[in-house]
Structure formats: C-alpha cells, structure tokens
Amino acid sequence: MNRVTQKLLFSFFFLLVGLSFGVQISQLVENFLFAEAGIYGNEAMIELFNYFSLGIVGFVMAIVAGGGVIYLARKKQQEIGFGEHGELYYEVFRESLNAQFLVCENGSFYAVSQGMCARVELQELELISGGMSQLVDEKSFVQFKEWQSSGKDFDQLELRLRSQSNVSNQLIVSLNHTHLNGVFLGQLIDIKEQTQRQKQHELLAITLSSVGDGVICTDTEGKISFMNPVAEAVLALLSREVEGKPFNEVMPLINEESKEPMEDPMQSAMSEMQTVSLSQLACFRNHLGLEFAVEVSCSPIFVKPEEIAGAVLVFQDVTESRLMRKKMAHLAHHDALSGLPNRLLLQDRLIQACKRAKRHAHQFAVIFLDLNKFKLINDNFGHDFGDELLKHVANKLTSTIRACDTVSRIGGDEFVLLIDAMEDRRHVRLVIEKIFSAASGEYEIKSTKVKASFSAGIALYPNDGDNAETLMKCADMAMYRAKKVGHSNYQFYCTTLDKEAEYCHERENELIKAVERREFIPYFQPVVNAQNHQIEKLEVLARWKSGDEVIEAQQFIDIADEAGIGNQLSMQVFEQAIEVFSKFIAHNGSLQLCLNLSVKHLLDGDFEDQLLGLLERHHLNPEQFELEIAERPLLERADDLRSRLETLSRLGFKMSIDDFGLGQTNPALLKELHFDSIKIDPSFVREIYGTGQEDDLASVMINIAKSLGVNCIAEGVESELQARTLASNGCNQLQGHFFSVPVGSEEIEHLLKVD
Known part of the structure; x- marks a missing residue:
C-alpha cells in the first residue's frame, strides 16, 4: 500500500468519525432547541434543521479529528528525527540500498531500509513487527542492551541472527547515537568486504614496510602523514615524531655539488598534477649530520579525478652506488697506481x-x-x-x-x-x-x-x-x-725528426724486401791468440749487400729489430755463416764460430730449435760455437734469460759477454750465470797509450775475468802497443783491425789458408 492510498483511507475514516459525532451533537441540539421552543410537530423544518446541523457539525468534527491526528503524527515524526519533511526523508531512508535501520532502546525497529531487508532476507513488516529481539539471538540482544548502558557514542557489535537462512548468520553492526534520546542508527557492515579491505590494508602496510625504498606521504598542505620504516631509518626519526610537520623541514633536499636548496617535489607534483623526478644530484642531511645521496620520484595522490588528497614521495638511498660511480668515473680517467690523469x-x-x-x-x-x-x-x-x-x-x-x-x-x-x-x-x-x-x-x-x-x-x-x-x-x-x-x-x-722518422719507415720497407731477397750475408772477423796471434775464433757480423754497396750492421740492425724482422735476418746470416764454417772446420778442428745474439733471440721459443737444426744439418756440435750477448741487456733481463742461458750452456754452447764494462757490472751475477768468456769493450782498449795510468781500466777488466775464472777477449785492438799491453796484462785473446777488418767468406779463406 502506497502513501497516497493510506492518505485517502485516513481521510475517509476521519470523515465517518466526524459524521457520527455530528449526528450525536445535532440530536442533542435538536432536543434542546425544539423542546425549549415547543415547536415539535413541524416535521419539515425539523428535518431541514437535522440535515443542516449534521453537515455543519460533521464537517467541523472531521476537520478537528483529522487535524488532531495529523498534528500528533507530525509531532511524533519530528520527535523521531525526520523533521519537517519527514515523509520525503522516510521514503529515502526506506528505499536506501544500504543495510540501515532505526532502532529504539527497547529493541523495536522504527524504520528499516530495503538494503537491510535484502541483507537478512526478511520483509519490512516482519522486521518491524518482530524488532531486534526477534532478529538476533538472546546473547546478541543482551550485547545490544549492554552497549546502551555503557554510554558509548559509537561501537561495532558482532551479532548473530536468531533464524538460520542461506545468508551468513553473523552480522557486524555499526551503532551510533542520534540527537534524540533512546533512538539509535544502525548499519550492517559486510564481513567479506571488511575482511578484504582489512587484508588489503594489511598487505599495503606490509608492502610499504618491506620495500627497500623510502616512502613519505603528505597531505595537500605538504605536512607529513606517513613514513615507512626505510624512511624512518634514513631520517633517524619515527613516523609519529614527524607527523604533521612540513616535508621541507623534515627532509630538506639540496644539490650535491652546489649545496643549494632544491624545489619541494611534493608541492611540484601537486601543482603540476603529475609525477616529478629530481636530478641525480639530489641529497639531504638528516638531523644527525649524516648526508645521503638520493634518487627521488614524487606523485600526487588522487581521490577522484582532478581531486588531490596529497602526495607520495619515493626515494632510494644511492649514496654507495653514487660513490661507486664517481670512483669508476675517476678510475676511467685516472691512473690506478699514481692517481694522475691517464x-x-x-x-x-x-x-x-x-x-x-x-x-x-x-x-x-x-x-x-x-x-x-x-x-x-x-x-x-x-x-x-x-x-x-x-x-x-x-x-x-x-x-x-x-x-x-x-x-x-x-x-x-x-x-x-x-x-x-x-x-x-x-x-x-x-x-x-x-x-x-x-x-x-x-x-x-x-x-x-x-x-x-x-x-x-x-x-x-x-x-x-x-x-x-x-x-x-x-x-x-x-x-x-x-x-x-x-x-x-x-x-x-724539429722537422729533422720527421725526416729521420720518414727515413726509418722507408728503411724498414727496404729491409723487409731485402730479407725476402736474401740480401743479408755474413762477414767474419778473426779472434786471435794474444801471445802468438793465431786465429782461434771467427765472429760472424751481418752485412747488407744492396746492389754493389755493402752496408754495415750498425746502419740497419736497430731498424730491423723495430720492424720485427731482426730474428729472421739473423737466422738468414747464421745459416750462411754455419755453412761456410763447416768447410773451415775440416781444416782446423779447434776453430770456433762466434754468433751475436740479442735478447729477442733468447726469448724466442723457436730460436733454440732452429739453431740446433742448422748444426745437425751440417754435422756440427754446440761445443764449436760461442754465443755472445751484450752485458747491458743481459743484466736488465737476467731473471727472464737465466733458464734459457742455462739450457744453452748444458747443450754445450760456450757463452760470452759482449761489450763488457758498459753496463752496471755485477760480478756475482755474472759468476752465477756461468759464462765462459768476457769481451772488453773497445772504449777501454782505445784508452791504452802505454803511459800506464790510462791502461788501468783495461787491466781492471782483465783482473775481473781472472777472478771469475773465465777467458778474456779484448775488442777494438788497432795497434801493436795495444796488443802487446793487453797480452802482458794477461788478456787471452785479441780482436780488431790490427789483425783484420771484417771480411767476406772468400777473404777469410785466405786468412785461414784454406785450399
């Protein structure tokens, strides 16, 4: 039944009541008036008076009775709280899909919403007629009464339905006091929704507490409302200590290099209504004086589109990684040992x-x-x-x-x-x-x-x-x-150096082609006995036969080494020299061949096998060869050469130190390396003039050789005086232009008197 039908029925009811009262009152008036006047008998007038008085009195009584009832109803509605527009409010409350109800202190329902009816699966009249005492079990109703007596303004009660149905028999009811005594507003809370929301809140809290980044939330005024544990640890402050304080006061961001204050990212994000990221140079100093480098991203918090509730800032502590980047950048541009620019x-x-x-x-x-x-x-x-x-x-x-x-x-x-x-x-x-x-x-x-x-x-x-x-x-x-x-x-x-460099480059190309054309040939210089001047050794010297010109080794050997063809050139010369030497040895079995080696020869893994291969091919023995290495490079690379020198010595090769006296002579090291001969550098021999004083250095070298127990050879002998002086001081062998300049294979045959 709708409200219009109810109004019509109430109006009809009041009209009947008014008419019945009017009949009674009109009868009393009739008896009083006509009896007093004595005019009974005029039936027409009496009947006319009855109709008239009945109508007037009935209408008045209907108005009075209806008005009184309406006044009392409105007064009751106002007392309950619907106010002047009670009908409208009542209808809105009843039609609400939220599970709400108005309950009196005795447990009777004044009004229930459609959402409430749907939630408990009962009709409105059933709920109102039964009240809360019939809806929930006794224990729950007692709980409702206890809440009233506790005087709490608001509470959530966990109630149970009396009747079993398909719905859950457990209700969470939120009860509030109204402004009228004895009337309460109740609302059912969906347990599933509440549980899910609670789980979401718990998950969100756990997530924010577990993430490795710092999280800070502010309201629209830039005042802090939340901080996660990471932010608390970096700031060295608890969330409750900073709640309500301005963000810029708690975490003032500055530029790491200039130390100038940076713009508040919270306000920027809210004013621009978009995510704001700061530069990689952001940092801040907490209240303990500790400085942290941070990477910051800040976003506005939207409650509705275009409506902002605040901002959330997420930051990472990148102090270590930024220091590492700086260190890596420094190492990329600086020498690790000295710290100088690279x-x-x-x-x-x-x-x-x-x-x-x-x-x-x-x-x-x-x-x-x-x-x-x-x-x-x-x-x-x-x-x-x-x-x-x-x-x-x-x-x-x-x-x-x-x-x-x-x-x-x-x-x-x-x-x-x-x-x-x-x-x-x-x-x-x-x-x-x-x-x-x-x-x-x-x-x-x-x-x-x-x-x-x-x-x-x-x-x-x-x-x-x-x-x-x-x-x-x-x-x-x-x-x-x-x-x-x-x-x-x-x-x-100076430009001369360019010319020299150009010359060296051209020379390198020429030498490479000369090796391919096998233009390098051996020359021989005799080494004679210091006493009788008999030839005992032949030193092999490389020469470059370029057309009709024969070029000495000093003009090309260094360039060849720089070009990387030194070993190849030497082996080409050694191969020819050993072939010629195999003919000489047939006439002089005690003759030895001296080969000049460089450090590169000795460090070349193939050199030893190549040399032994040449000897085997010509049926020669290592004892017939003396290998010479200059003193200075020998001392510079002694540790690297030691094992190779020992191997060659064990194979039977004689070992000789060339240019002796030019390096930082270390007799103990020379003795340890087991050399057989030393060759005094020509610079000491040139100082021999027969005056005695200048001969001292050559004599010292000879005495060193004697103390080491090795053979002594003097290079660069150019006069009879030098030869005689060296021999008298105990030098064993002599070599120089006084006896013979380096010559080719044909000339050396004549010197050796080989047929």
Missing part, C-alpha cells in the same frame, strides 16, 4: 688546451717524460719497488708544476706534462730544468736508495702542431731522440 683524460685536456690557445692566441707545451733504466730497476728490485718509485716520481712532478698544468701517466714509466699558457721556449726550458732538478736524484724506497733520471721530448703549440694527436706524436719523437743522445737530456721537436 691517456683518456690527457687527450681531453689537450683538446681543450688547443681550443683555449686558439681563442686567446697563446702557446702551450707538451712534454714527454721517460724514466731512464726503469726496466733495470724493476728487474733488480721487483715490481712492487718499481711501483713505489713511480708513486714518488708522480708526487714530485705534481708538486713541481703549477695547478693549471697537468701531469699524466700514460703507461709504464712514461709521463706527459701539459704546460699551459707559456710565453716562449725559454719559459719551457726553465720548467723542464726545474722538473729535472726536483724529480731526478736519489729516492729511498723500502730502506733502499736508488737514483732516477729522465729523458724528455717537447712539442710546442702551434709551431709543432695545432691538434692533440700531432703534438703527442711530435713530443714522443723528440723524447726518443733525447734517449739516443744520452740520459738526463731533453730535446725540442
């Missing part, structure tokens, strides 16, 4: 220096600096010792030059200096002499003293080149010229 950073600074010099029209210098005899130091004292020496040298060089200049280590014992904005060559000379004075000299490392000296090459911008590559090349060429001229020397680049 070749890559030097190249960049050279390019920038060229641009500055071009813009400001000034000069600068590139200096190639090489540490002399560093290989020997490394071999004698070990690589750790060498590394320490390089560190000391790097410190000396850095402290010597200006802050605007650059010292770079590009590998091994090579340093490059960039002297910026210099005036002229005189300025560069002053700088390089200052460097030589400061960095050269004695260093004490691990309680051991060692002397260091340098060779340097200098190239100038723009005279020697206008780009980094050309300047580096020119300075390198000048440095190699300085090493050839002599130690502790520096050379400026």
Whole structure:
C-alpha cells in the first residue's frame, strides 16, 4: 500500500468519525432547541434543521479529528528525527540500498531500509513487527542492551541472527547515537568486504614496510602523514615524531655539488598534477649530520579525478652506488697506481688546451717524460719497488708544476706534462730544468736508495702542431731522440725528426724486401791468440749487400729489430755463416764460430730449435760455437734469460759477454750465470797509450775475468802497443783491425789458408 492510498483511507475514516459525532451533537441540539421552543410537530423544518446541523457539525468534527491526528503524527515524526519533511526523508531512508535501520532502546525497529531487508532476507513488516529481539539471538540482544548502558557514542557489535537462512548468520553492526534520546542508527557492515579491505590494508602496510625504498606521504598542505620504516631509518626519526610537520623541514633536499636548496617535489607534483623526478644530484642531511645521496620520484595522490588528497614521495638511498660511480668515473680517467690523469683524460685536456690557445692566441707545451733504466730497476728490485718509485716520481712532478698544468701517466714509466699558457721556449726550458732538478736524484724506497733520471721530448703549440694527436706524436719523437743522445737530456721537436722518422719507415720497407731477397750475408772477423796471434775464433757480423754497396750492421740492425724482422735476418746470416764454417772446420778442428745474439733471440721459443737444426744439418756440435750477448741487456733481463742461458750452456754452447764494462757490472751475477768468456769493450782498449795510468781500466777488466775464472777477449785492438799491453796484462785473446777488418767468406779463406 502506497502513501497516497493510506492518505485517502485516513481521510475517509476521519470523515465517518466526524459524521457520527455530528449526528450525536445535532440530536442533542435538536432536543434542546425544539423542546425549549415547543415547536415539535413541524416535521419539515425539523428535518431541514437535522440535515443542516449534521453537515455543519460533521464537517467541523472531521476537520478537528483529522487535524488532531495529523498534528500528533507530525509531532511524533519530528520527535523521531525526520523533521519537517519527514515523509520525503522516510521514503529515502526506506528505499536506501544500504543495510540501515532505526532502532529504539527497547529493541523495536522504527524504520528499516530495503538494503537491510535484502541483507537478512526478511520483509519490512516482519522486521518491524518482530524488532531486534526477534532478529538476533538472546546473547546478541543482551550485547545490544549492554552497549546502551555503557554510554558509548559509537561501537561495532558482532551479532548473530536468531533464524538460520542461506545468508551468513553473523552480522557486524555499526551503532551510533542520534540527537534524540533512546533512538539509535544502525548499519550492517559486510564481513567479506571488511575482511578484504582489512587484508588489503594489511598487505599495503606490509608492502610499504618491506620495500627497500623510502616512502613519505603528505597531505595537500605538504605536512607529513606517513613514513615507512626505510624512511624512518634514513631520517633517524619515527613516523609519529614527524607527523604533521612540513616535508621541507623534515627532509630538506639540496644539490650535491652546489649545496643549494632544491624545489619541494611534493608541492611540484601537486601543482603540476603529475609525477616529478629530481636530478641525480639530489641529497639531504638528516638531523644527525649524516648526508645521503638520493634518487627521488614524487606523485600526487588522487581521490577522484582532478581531486588531490596529497602526495607520495619515493626515494632510494644511492649514496654507495653514487660513490661507486664517481670512483669508476675517476678510475676511467685516472691512473690506478699514481692517481694522475691517464691517456683518456690527457687527450681531453689537450683538446681543450688547443681550443683555449686558439681563442686567446697563446702557446702551450707538451712534454714527454721517460724514466731512464726503469726496466733495470724493476728487474733488480721487483715490481712492487718499481711501483713505489713511480708513486714518488708522480708526487714530485705534481708538486713541481703549477695547478693549471697537468701531469699524466700514460703507461709504464712514461709521463706527459701539459704546460699551459707559456710565453716562449725559454719559459719551457726553465720548467723542464726545474722538473729535472726536483724529480731526478736519489729516492729511498723500502730502506733502499736508488737514483732516477729522465729523458724528455717537447712539442710546442702551434709551431709543432695545432691538434692533440700531432703534438703527442711530435713530443714522443723528440723524447726518443733525447734517449739516443744520452740520459738526463731533453730535446725540442724539429722537422729533422720527421725526416729521420720518414727515413726509418722507408728503411724498414727496404729491409723487409731485402730479407725476402736474401740480401743479408755474413762477414767474419778473426779472434786471435794474444801471445802468438793465431786465429782461434771467427765472429760472424751481418752485412747488407744492396746492389754493389755493402752496408754495415750498425746502419740497419736497430731498424730491423723495430720492424720485427731482426730474428729472421739473423737466422738468414747464421745459416750462411754455419755453412761456410763447416768447410773451415775440416781444416782446423779447434776453430770456433762466434754468433751475436740479442735478447729477442733468447726469448724466442723457436730460436733454440732452429739453431740446433742448422748444426745437425751440417754435422756440427754446440761445443764449436760461442754465443755472445751484450752485458747491458743481459743484466736488465737476467731473471727472464737465466733458464734459457742455462739450457744453452748444458747443450754445450760456450757463452760470452759482449761489450763488457758498459753496463752496471755485477760480478756475482755474472759468476752465477756461468759464462765462459768476457769481451772488453773497445772504449777501454782505445784508452791504452802505454803511459800506464790510462791502461788501468783495461787491466781492471782483465783482473775481473781472472777472478771469475773465465777467458778474456779484448775488442777494438788497432795497434801493436795495444796488443802487446793487453797480452802482458794477461788478456787471452785479441780482436780488431790490427789483425783484420771484417771480411767476406772468400777473404777469410785466405786468412785461414784454406785450399
């Protein structure tokens, strides 16, 4: 039954009630009036009066009775809380799909919503007639009564339905006091929905607590409302300590390099209504003074489209990774041993220096600096010792030059200096002499003293080149010229070096072709007995027969080694020399052949087999050969050569030290290496003039040979005086132009008197 039908029925009811009252009242009036007036008998008038009075009185009574009932109903509605527009509110409440109800303190329902009826699967009249006492079990109803007596304004009660049905018999009811005494508003809460929401909240809380990033939430005013444990740990503050405080006050972000404050990302995200990411240089310092590098991303929190409830900031502590990136970037551009700029950073600074010099029209210098005899130091004292020496040298060089200049280590014992904005060559000379004075000299490392000296090459911008590559090349060429001229020397680049380099390049190509054409031939120089001058040995010397010209080894042997064909060239000469020697040995069985070897020969894994193959082919024995190696490279690579020298000695080859006295002679080491002969360098023989005093050095060399128990040979004998003096001092064998210049195979046959 709808509300309109109810109103019509109520109106009809009030009308009947009014009419019945009107009949009674009109009868009383009739009896009173007509009896008093004595006018009974006029039936027409009486009947007319009855109808008239009945109508008037009935209408009035109907209005009074209906109005009274309506007034009382409205008053009751206002008392319950529906107010002036009670019918509308009542209808809205009843039609609501939310499970709501109004319950009085005695447990009777005043009103229930359609959602409530659907939830408990009961009709509205059933609920209202039965009340809460019939809806829930006794224990739940007692719980409802206890809540009333507790005086709580709001609570959630867990109630159970009295009747069993298809729905869950468990209800979660939210009860609230209304503004009227004894009337309460109730609402059913979906257990599944509440449980799911609770699980989601728990999962969200666990997730935010478990993530490795810091999370901070703020409201629309930028005040912190939440922080996860990671953020608490980094800030060294608890969430409750910072709740309600401005974000910028708790976590002020600054630029890592400039230390300038950064814009508040929370406000930026909310004003722009999009995600904001800060640069990789963001960092902050917490209240304990600890600084953290962070990567920050901030997003607005939307409740509805275009409606923001605040912002959430997610940050990562990247302090370690940023430090690692800086370290890796430093290592990529700096030498790991010395900490100096490496070749890559030097190249960049050279390019920038060229641009500055071009813009400001000034000069600068590139200096190639090489540490002399560093290989020997490394071999004698070990690589750790060498590394320490390089560190000391790097410190000396850095402290010597200006802050605007650059010292770079590009590998091994090579340093490059960039002297910026210099005036002229005189300025560069002053700088390089200052460097030589400061960095050269004695260093004490691990309680051991060692002397260091340098060779340097200098190239100038723009005279020697206008780009980094050309300047580096020119300075390198000048440095190699300085090493050839002599130690502790520096050379400026000049065009002559280009010509020399071009000559060497052309010479290399010619030598390669000459090896292919087998143009290298052996020459022989006799080694004679110091007493009777009989030939006892023949030293093989390489010659290049280029057309009609015969070129000595000094003019091509170094270029051949640099071109990588030194071993191939030597084996070509040895092969021819051994073939000729096999004929000589048939006439003189005690004759020996001397072969000059380089360090590359000895370190070549195939050399030993190749040499033994040649001997086997010509039916010769190792005892008939003496292998010569220069003293200086021998001492520099003694550790690397030791096992190979011992192997050759065990095979029967005689071993000889050439150019004896030019290196840092170490008798103990020479004795340990088991050499059979030493050859005194010609520079000592040339000093023999028969005056006695100048002969001392040659005599010292002869005495060293005697003390070592080895054969002594003197090279470069050019006069009878030299030969006689050496022989009288105990030298065993002599060699030089006084006896014979190096000659070809045909000439040596005549000297040996071979038929």
